[in-house]
Amino acid sequence: MAYQLSPENQERVQQISKRYPHARSGILPALHIVMAESGWVSKDACDHVAELLSVPKIYVYEALTFYTYFPQKPVGKYHVQVCHGISCNLRGSEDTIRYLKEKHGLKEGEVTEDGLFCLDRVECLGACGNAPMMQVNDDYFEDLTEEKIDELFDGWRKAAGNGHK
Amino acid sequence: MALEKHVFGGIDIPGNTDIKVYEEHGGYKNWKNVLQNKMQPEEVIEVVKASGLRGRGGAGFPTGLKWSFVPKGTDKPKFLLCNADESEPGTFKDREILEKDPHQLIEGMAIAAYAFGAQTAYVYLRGEFVKGWKMVEAAIAQAREAGYLGENIFGSGFNLEMYTHRGAGAYICGEETALIESLEGKRGMPRIKPPFPAVEGFYRNPTVVNNVETLAAVPKIIENGAEWYRQWGTEKSPGTKLWSVCGHVERPGVYEVPLGYPMKKFFEEDLGGCWKGRKLKAVIPGGSSVFTMTPDEFLACDMDYESIVEHGSMLGSGGMIIMDETTCMVEMAQVIATFYHHESCGQCTPCREGTGWVHKMITDIEAGQPQPGVKDLLFDVMDEMFGTTICPLSDSIVMPIKSMMEKFPEEFDYYIREGKSMITGKTRMAHKRIDDKPNVYRRGEPFNYPKAENFTTSFDTVAHETPEHEMPDLRYFRKVNG
Amino acid sequence: MPSLVIDGKPVEVPDGVTVLWAARKVGVEIPTYCYYPWFPPQGNCRICLVEVEGMGKLQIACNTPVRDGMVINTNNERVFKARRGVMEFLLIHHPLDCPICDQAGECDLQDYGYKYGFPVGRYRHEKRTFPKTDYGEKIAKEMNRCIHCRRCVRLSEDYLGVAHIGHLNRGDKSEIGSYIEAAVPSGFAGNLIDVCPVGALTDKKMRFSARVWDLEHVPAHRPDCKHGCKAMLGLYRGKIYRVTARLDEHRVMKSMICDDCRFEHYNLDDWVIDENDDINTQVKPIRATEMNDA
The missing domain is CATH 1.10.10 (Arc Repressor Mutant, subunit A)
Structure with a gap:
């Protein structure tokens, strides 16, 4: 259909x-x-x-x-797009990406097995003052630290878990 | 002393996205005045011209002049487009206005539309600014409800409709003709000029494209007059400008600074210098697409269009990227090249092929296995790219990277020679090495690249000695009766 | 009437024409790819750059309107270098398959490559390649050879009236294609082959069967054709290898021909030879076969 x-x-x-x-x-x-x-x-x-x-x-x-904003294949429930532009790079976006991959098991361009997350590198998102930052679906998350990332991901995992039950 | 916001004070007023708060602070008063006091459109243009307001998107073209290019007395509908497709790396000033003070933008757009007779206005926002988009949408709805937009506004007979339009992740749509193409639903590919948008723009109708900051400054200029705006700034660049500062700096953020303000003072007092007490190494002062400046050049200049050009760079969009001594310039060049490679629209030959080529060559350096003669080749390729395309995107990759290579040659030489960074001691792109992959191009003796000047097919041998029309037209080579 | 000087040759031209037009009038050759007189100029191939004295940047000849007193150089070192740069960019991803390319011999890229190209490639990375896609049974598409002039896109939209071909993806991954890989739904789709300046679109029927420099080109028309197409036959030893539209000295089609004429009639009996390749020519009533006998 x-x-x-x-x-x-x-x-x-x-x-x-x-x-x-x-x-x-x-x-x-x-x-x-x-x-x-x-x-x-x-x-x-x-x-x-x-x-x-x-x-x-x-x-x-x-x-x-x-227009690269439109994904041409399914992305997870949370489409995590981390800016790797020059300003974010200066303030450590590579570390953020590495942390997301290692700690939270995200893979670039792939949806995780639980169907929740998809990680993408994107070019400048226009929030350079609060770098490093990422966009998850419609929302910006700025001034990322490891604790903040953990908190956010725990929240999403919990929300998704509740949704399934 | 903290810098005061004169023109964009609304950003700091809490709740200013609501029309009530905005009206309390004198909002829409100017729009009302313009219409009710029957201020002629020409007068509005004159005031803006006298104020010397220049386009804040990057090119710095005088705004009043731009409006006056719109032909008068045509039957064609006219359009005002607000360029809120802020995608320049290092620039985030427009987002502040969109999210915190959308009404001032709408008021400015209304006045601008009135000045050259546009009856429809679009705010072209970048797709990622979902929050800003919602704010502007809500603000437009409020303004329409309050009668500031719509038909026959305040009984003046002037109609104005305003809509938002979201882009979708294309940096190039910040170029005005690309923005028009994108608004037409096409691919955001810059058009050739002439015709200029003021004559034939959106669907071949007269169109003006202005940056958010430019339009948002208009209400205050109308309110207080050109002289008031001219109290700041220099003779050639009057007024104030929003600067967005990011990178290795103590206090990043958006600052409203009078043009002509000394850079040294701004950097050391207002920004608090480099973060963590480190030393400054380099600055890109106007978004990522202008020349890189060394600390000496940077601290000596004033913050206006002319002075920055004098000191070897450009003001651009006012997105300052500060780099401290721990920054590896090769890495920065690679990051910048990645960006422009990704964002090239693919229209003009030098940009389509050149951005990718430059990106690949710098990535090779970063992977520790550059091709022989890579530095000369990079310069050659960048020279071929510079100034040969429709829009300045091709120049935008050349300017920062070429200036980095010229101003920090030892770092590039070290990386090429040693295969690792002089600053961090690491090979960042080691995973991109292709040693073990079979690649015919890399086998055998390194080829000694002659520089372009030394090529045998030089201008003298080919263009002069071969006769004109040296190639016979083969389809007509053997005529039937011949 | 503005008067200007092109390469030292003074010329007077009507108002509103472009530098390219003026240059062609005085016989100064300016290379072009994306320019095609049938369409409004698009200016993206950048090969027609010329130096206009008094303007900082090089300008594209195909879209620079003439002004009185202009002084234009089309043949100095600066222009040559810029064109050499554009040629180099066009060729870095272009496959070196001229020996098996049907366009070889009448290819703009070859011609200007001789004139402006580097003798050595300096690009040492993998060439960009595209998956094989096609436009149906009759037109062979070789995307790797494409130079993105978009003549085919514009022809199909403006003249064939079918918006079927488009520019997909962006940057150096740009591809000209239909996305759905279907044949162009038009009875005149074969003309895409003639507008293509390179070997990206070629005639599938004549694929690998003849070289263009062996062909004898004979203007002819088919009395049965309801469109009245004025075609050009490519003959080799009395046999038709291909049928094309008639082209002028800049390889611009004089008129389109229908697919029926182009692809379906390889028998000389179907055709009537014309006196010359003018499209308005009077028909000379000789059957092609008769001419061969004589």
């Missing part, structure tokens, strides 16, 4: 595309909505977006493959 957005979200995509002189501008907002709904963007989702906005499919593929 081909991917479909929920009816409300389909309506939202239509609404947003009316803000622009041409529906093609609605591609990025639509992809954001897809991502918010399913966590990643599949080829089916692209076709669906193209249909909703009545634009050629290739326009959506072009956008999808250009």
Whole structure:
């Protein structure tokens, strides 16, 4: 069954595309909505977006493959993106990444076995003043220390555990 | 003495994201004044021109002048785009405004839109700024509800709609024409100029793209007049500027500093110098894409556009990256190259191929196995990349790296010679070694790379001696009756 | 009428034309890849850089409007070096497969490579390669040879009317493709082969069967073609090896031809030879086979 957005979200995509002189501008907002709904963007989702906005499919593929913010494969429940830009590097982002890998068992570009976490290195996230930092789903976590990371991950693990029960 | 925020004081007011708080502090008063007192659009442009406000996104183009380029008397709709795609490494000033003082931005955008007659405005935010996006969305909704946006605002007959638009992780969309392309739903690839956006921009309509900081400064300038804004800064760069300081510094953060402020004073008194009492080694003063400065150059300059250029760098977006003595410059060059390699849009040949090549060569140095003659080759390749592309991204990788190689040559030489860092003593990219992998290119005697100048296909031998049209057009070489 | 000087040659041109146009008018050769007169200039190949006196940076000839009193150098050392740089970047990932490439002999990359290229490659890393993808049965696509001029993208969108080909991924991983690897749904898709300046898109029917310098090019048309295509036959020993559109001296198509003419009619009886390769030519009523007999 081909991917479909929920009816409300389909309506939202239509609404947003009316803000622009041409529906093609609605591609990025639509992809954001897809991502918010399913966590990643599949080829089916692209076709669906193209249909909703009545634009050629290739326009959506072009956008999808250009903008790195949209994952093209499933990411875990918590998509951990650690900035390894110059400012974070100066303040120890490499140590953060190493710590995440060693202590919390995250792997770059892979989802952990429990389906919770996926680690990615990303370029500058624009929070250089509070480096090192990471973005997990929509939220920024700044001034990372090992204790802070432990605390955050414990919290997420607990939340996920409760959810399963 | 702490630096006072004059123009962006709203950042420090708690709860300023709410329209009530903002109004209490005099918010939207100027927008109301402009419309109700029937201030002519030309007057607004004149005030901004007189204030000498320059684009704060990096290029420093006079804002009033930019607005005045928009053709008058066309039937085409006009658009105002706010560039909040802040992706320059080391720069995080716009985020402060978006998250803590969005109403001032909206007011500035409204005034700007009025000044050149735009009826639709978009705030293009980078996709990662989810919090900022929500803040701006909420602020726009509040402003619309309060009647500051919408149709026939304050009965003046002026309509203005404002929307947010989220980017999605592309640094290049901070370039104005790339931003326009991206807003059109295309890939964020810079366009060639001419035509300039002011004439043919968003869907071929007149468009102005301004940085967040530029637009947010407008309400205060309108409120207090051009002279008030000119009390700070120098003749050529008046006003104040937000500086974002990061890296090895005691007190990183966003500071509003009058232009022309002495750098030494700022660094030592306001920033508290390098962290942990270490010595300063190098500074990139304007986001990662400008020339690296040595401490001598850095401390001697003033914080304005001209003085920084005089001392060998550029003001750029005002994102200062401070590096202390423990920093390995080869490592920094590699990190910067990684960034630009990742962010090149892939349009122009020199940038598409060159960024990757430079990145690979520096990674090789960091892995301890550079190709012979790598340093000359790096310089050659960077020279070929500089100034030959549509947008300045290709220049942006060249400027910091080339200046690092020129100003800290001993570190690069040491790394190339010894295969490890002069500072840390480690080989950072050792896992990238490809000694044991079969690679035909690396086998055998090291090839002695001639420098570009010494190549046999030099300009003299080829371009002059071979006749024009030396290549016969083969499709027409043998005509049917010939 | 602005008058300007190109390489010391004074020229008067109409308002609003580009430097490239003016240069071609006086017979000064400026190399181009992404420029194609059918489309608005895009300016991303950067090979047409020229020096405009008074401007700091080198400018692209294909999008610099002429101004009165301009002095342009297209053949000095600075320009040569810039072009040599662009050539080097274009070639670092380009496979060295000219001997098996059908485009060899009429390839812009080869031509300018001779003129501006380095004799030695200085790139010592692995070349970028792409997985093999195709556009259906008739067009062979070799992405590794692509120079990202995007002529095919623009032709398919602006002239074929099918937005099917796009620019995927970014940076040096950019790929021109359809993402779904389907044939271009157009009756004129074969023209993509003719707009491609290099061997990235080639004719699958003539693949490996002939070399272009052996072919005798004969302008011809097919009376049965409902589009009235004016084609160019590639003959070798009396046999048709390929059919292309007619090109002008800058290898720009004079008009498109349909896929039916291009791929389906390899029999000389189907064709009528034209007097010259002008697309508006009067038809000379000789069957191709008759000409061969004579």
